[in-house]
Amino acid sequence: MNNEIAEKIKGMLVENLRIPADELEYxxxxxxxxxxxxxxxxxxxxxxxxxxxxxDMTGAPREEFQSINTLTKYVEEHTEAK
Amino acid sequence: xxxxxxxxxxxxxxxxGLGNNVDECWDTAIHGKSGISVVKSIxxxxxxxxxxxxxxxxxxxxxxxQYDRSSLLCIxxxxxxxxxxxxxxxxxxxxxxxxxxxxxxxxxxxxxxYYTERYKNGSGNKAxxxxxxxxxxxxxxxxxxxxxxxxxxxxxxxxxxxxxLSYACDLIRAGKADVFVAGGSDSFSSLAFAGxxxxxxxxxxxxxxxxxxxxxxxxxGSGILIIESxxxxxxxxxxxxxxxxxxxxxxxxxxITAPRPDxxxxxxxxxxxxxxxxxxxxxxxxxxAHGTGTAKNDEAEFLSLHxxxxxxxxxxxxxxxxMTGHCLGAAGSIEAVFTAKAIESSKxxxxxxxxxxxLDNLKTKSGTLDFIPNTYRNKSVDYAVSNSFAFxxxxxxxxxxxNHHKILNRSNKSHIYITGIGQLCGENYQPDKGYQAEIxxxxxxxxxxKMAFYRKLDRLSQLQxxxxxxxxxxxxxxxxxxxxxxxxxxxxxSDGPMTEIINFQKNVIENGTQSGSAFLFPNTVYNAAGGYLxxxxxxxxxxxxxxxxxxxxxxxxxYAADVIHNGNESIMLATGTDxxxxxxxxxxxHLGVISENDLYSLQDNGFKLGEGSxxxxxxxxxxxxxxxxxxxxxxxxxxxxxxxxxxGQLKGSESAMKKAIYEACSNAEISLNQIDGICGFGNxxxxxxxxxxxxYKEIFDKPISVFLVKEKSGEARAASxxxxxxxxxxxxxxxxxxxxAYILSKExxxxxxxNTKEYKYMLAVSFGTRGTYSAVILRKIL
Numbered sequence: 001m002n003n004e005i006a007e008k009i010k011g012m013l014v015e016n017l018r019i020p021a022d023e024l025e026y027x028x029x030x031x032x033x034x035x036x037x038x039x040x041x042x043x044x045x046x047x048x049x050x051x052x053x054x055x056d057m058t059g060a061p062r063e064e065f066q067s068i069n070t071l072t073k074y075v076e077e078h079t080e081a082k
Numbered sequence: 083x084x085x086x087x088x089x090x091x092x093x094x095x096x097x098x099g100l101g102n103n104v105d106e107c108w109d110t111a112i113h114g115k116s117g118i119s120v121v122k123s124i125x126x127x128x129x130x131x132x133x134x135x136x137x138x139x140x141x142x143x144x145x146x147x148q149y150d151r152s153s154l155l156c157i158x159x160x161x162x163x164x165x166x167x168x169x170x171x172x173x174x175x176x177x178x179x180x181x182x183x184x185x186x187x188x189x190x191x192x193x194x195x196y197y198t199e200r201y202k203n204g205s206g207n208k209a210x211x212x213x214x215x216x217x218x219x220x221x222x223x224x225x226x227x228x229x230x231x232x233x234x235x236x237x238x239x240x241x242x243x244x245x246x247l248s249y250a251c252d253l254i255r256a257g258k259a260d261v262f263v264a265g266g267s268d269s270f271s272s273l274a275f276a277g278x279x280x281x282x283x284x285x286x287x288x289x290x291x292x293x294x295x296x297x298x299x300x301x302x303g304s305g306i307l308i309i310e311s312x313x314x315x316x317x318x319x320x321x322x323x324x325x326x327x328x329x330x331x332x333x334x335x336x337x338i339t340a341p342r343p344d345x346x347x348x349x350x351x352x353x354x355x356x357x358x359x360x361x362x363x364x365x366x367x368x369x370x371a372h373g374t375g376t377a378k379n380d381e382a383e384f385l386s387l388h389x390x391x392x393x394x395x396x397x398x399x400x401x402x403x404x405m406t407g408h409c410l411g412a413a414g415s416i417e418a419v420f421t422a423k424a425i426e427s428s429k430x431x432x433x434x435x436x437x438x439x440x441l442d443n444l445k446t447k448s449g450t451l452d453f454i455p456n457t458y459r460n461k462s463v464d465y466a467v468s469n470s471f472a473f474x475x476x477x478x479x480x481x482x483x484x485n486h487h488k489i490l491n492r493s494n495k496s497h498i499y500i501t502g503i504g505q506l507c508g509e510n511y512q513p514d515k516g517y518q519a520e521i522x523x524x525x526x527x528x529x530x531x532k533m534a535f536y537r538k539l540d541r542l543s544q545l546q547x548x549x550x551x552x553x554x555x556x557x558x559x560x561x562x563x564x565x566x567x568x569x570x571x572x573x574x575x576s577d578g579p580m581t582e583i584i585n586f587q588k589n590v591i592e593n594g595t596q597s598g599s600a601f602l603f604p605n606t607v608y609n610a611a612g613g614y615l616x617x618x619x620x621x622x623x624x625x626x627x628x629x630x631x632x633x634x635x636x637x638x639x640x641y642a643a644d645v646i647h648n649g650n651e652s653i654m655l656a657t658g659t660d661x662x663x664x665x666x667x668x669x670x671x672h673l674g675v676i677s678e679n680d681l682y683s684l685q686d687n688g689f690k691l692g693e694g695s696x697x698x699x700x701x702x703x704x705x706x707x708x709x710x711x712x713x714x715x716x717x718x719x720x721x722x723x724x725x726x727x728x729x730g731q732l733k734g735s736e737s738a739m740k741k742a743i744y745e746a747c748s749n750a751e752i753s754l755n756q757i758d759g760i761c762g763f764g765n766x767x768x769x770x771x772x773x774x775x776x777x778y779k780e781i782f783d784k785p786i787s788v789f790l791v792k793e794k795s796g797e798a799r800a801a802s803x804x805x806x807x808x809x810x811x812x813x814x815x816x817x818x819x820x821x822x823a824y825i826l827s828k829e830x831x832x833x834x835x836x837n838t839k840e841y842k843y844m845l846a847v848s849f850g851t852r853g854t855y856s857a858v859i860l861r862k863i864l
Contacts, residue, residue, distance in 0.1 A: 036534020
């Protein structure tokens with residue numbers, strides 16, 4: 001996995017969604033009970049990923065948003081395809 | 083039981099996308115024409131929607147005043163309403179006319195202008211800073227017409243307009259005033275457009291409430307009603323449009339933007355309004371629905387209306403937002419004007435936008451309810467309801483009546499006690515920042531607030547949530563299904579969530595209207611803090627946020643006490659909350675009001691900025707006795723007063739300060755000299771300190787001790803005002819037995835430690851920079 005991408009996504013989540021950095025691991029379940037992201041947050045993730053990498057996640061299936069790991073994988077796959 | 087005081091509507095004023103006065107708007111609405119077209123005032127090029135219902139007149143055609151557009155729209159509508167009511171403002175009675183207005187975005191257009199100039203030129207116009215707060219609106223309107231009665235800005239987003247009418251009526255019924263200019267106002271703004279765009283809540287086409295329901299269309303405007311006591315109206319021979327009966331206010335306690343899908347909160351507000359009006363659901367002839375056109379609202383409102391009104395076979399419902407767009411804080415007031423016109427003319431405005439196919443679909447879901455599709459109805463209306471539901475889960479419903487409808491006086495003049503205090507304030511002073519509060523994750527953990535919840539909160543909401551739960555904990559109140567509807571909240575704030583608003587706006591200025599943050603936007607409404615508190619604590623009763631300058635944290639106590647006296651709730655949280663962030667200190671520094679000296683001294687050249695939140699639990703005697711509550715003190719008396727002055731020049735407003743104090747004494751049934759000590763509002767700024775000391779010296783015949791909470795925690799605005807009440811309560815409960823005070827006599831001022839053990843009465847007074855004052859007197863419990 002590309003750590004540079006993962007770190008950028010983590011920074012975006014911390015900055016834009018006010019998730020405390022020390023409670024956010026690459027495999028933390030973003031929409032689980034602890035972090036508790038919801039539909040408004042997913043709009044913000046889509047905008048953040050688009051800003052950072054020019055990758056449009058609109059309409060991407062829910063499982064792609066599961067963790068920093070899955071988001072990183074999605075970005076990797078979709079930047080390679082460009 | 084005696085009859086409740088009657089409230090009547092004697093004047094109407096309106097400006098919105100449909101026209102520039104009541105007649106134009108009404109004629110357009112009745113003919114089912116839309117005010118929606120392509121947005122002109124903001125850049126929507128890169129947005130998926132370009133629709134809006136803007137007012138055609140530029141600022142210069144609304145008024146000669148140099149205020150924000152929200153205030154100017156309001157002045158235009160208020161002038162029409164005052165003329166329509168034939169109110170003679172040169173009469174001495176004009177001094178007692180109050181102004182209560184609702185707004186969602188406040189001075190958003192001016193925030194956009196100020197920060198755009200800073201972004202482009204490196205500096206903004208200082209005069210624009212005075213236009214950005216919602217606190218300015220009612221005071222601007224009052225100043226323009228030289229009205230000196232009670233003022234308030236109700237800032238509960240899309241329910242603000244309706245809540246303002248409700249509060250005005252409650253004050254008239256309580257005998258606190260005879261006439262109000264009441265309603266709401268909001269200008270078109272990139273803030274709201276970018277926010278609803280980010281949430282994907284804007285409709286691509288004209289909004290289509292109760293039909294396609296694929297989003298809202300924003301509008302702008304102002305609706306104003308002149309509301310009078312019946313006696314006052316009859317004495318001056320005024321024409322009467324209709325009466326306003328009861329209203330209902332509730333909280334969803336569910337989600338910060340979405341309504342409860344089961345409609346529970348909406349039904350609670352409507353049911354309270356019907357009950358307070360001593361009516362049955364079967365009596366209602368017309369409902370002007372909230373009907374925004376979002377799927378979530380329309381589905382919940384459909385459900386609520388069916389559940390409450392099915393079986394009423396003479397009920398018509400329409401959403402005039404299909405023509406005016408959603409005018410946010412003005413919406414409820416614009417719809418109230420339409421409702422009054424419907425009653426007067428026996429014509430009901432339609433919900434427009436239905437095709438033949440849509441009409442067939444409507445039949446399958448409307449049941450016996452008539453949604454007045456496309457074409458107006460000729461129908462006599464005896465009783466009408468107007469609904470408004472807002473972000474934060476705030477719901478309001480109000481009832482209008484064509485004829486006199488007798489309602490028994492349910493007001494409960496029982497004793498009110500302070501039974502809990504939660505306090506959070508900035509204790510650490512840093513020369514360049516002022517006083518800031520320290521909040522860590524441990525603070526949230528202590529009250530079981532999970533990260534998934536608190537990470538959503540902006541600074542104002544963080545402060546408010548923590549002080550609110552501390553106060554509930556201190557009062558030993560467990561909110562559950564047995565009491566959730568008997569507890570309400572009044573939040574007082576001077577500046578609201580200004581940091582979140584400005585950060586949201588800066589991003590839009592730099593990156594375009596299409597780049598609004600969906601995460602930040604829900605927190606940009608002033609009532610988000612109260613919304614989060616109700617959601618976390620499960621409080622489902624009254625929920626209003628008042629923004630009226632520094633004294634808002636004292637006005638909230640007055641308002642909350644009135645809610646208990648009106649019999650609407652038995653427990654109220656009254657709060658004062660304001661934040662001190664880099665954004666806030668930057669604004670106050672630009673205004674040049676921050677002291678350059680590190681040490682506090684009386685009559686300095688400015689103040690030190692502070693922040694915090696203080697929540698005070700007020701409880702009726704019956705509730706306090708039933709719960710065996712600890713009692714800090716009794717709320718013996720309270721009053722609000724105002725004198726029009728230029729912004730920033732307190733001089734000239736002494737008469738309002740004295741009036742608030744005298745009326746609070748009269749309300750407490752004590753003489754002025756029975757007051758043992760004062761918790762004052764002095765903040766170190768010589769203008770403020772001089773006014774305060776000169777008034778006390780003049781009115782007291784004895785040396786009087788003045789305790790200043792701002793000495794140790796800075797000018798935390800509404801938080802300081804509420805802290806003054808908390809301090810006084812702690813003195814009277816014995817928790818504080820001595821404290822440093824300024825002893826004022828006619829001849830001199832001294833400063834020393836004062837023993838307060840024998841104190842029986844304490845006065846708290848606070849001020850707003852536009853000449854607004856509140857005073858609260860607390861009594862020791864013997």
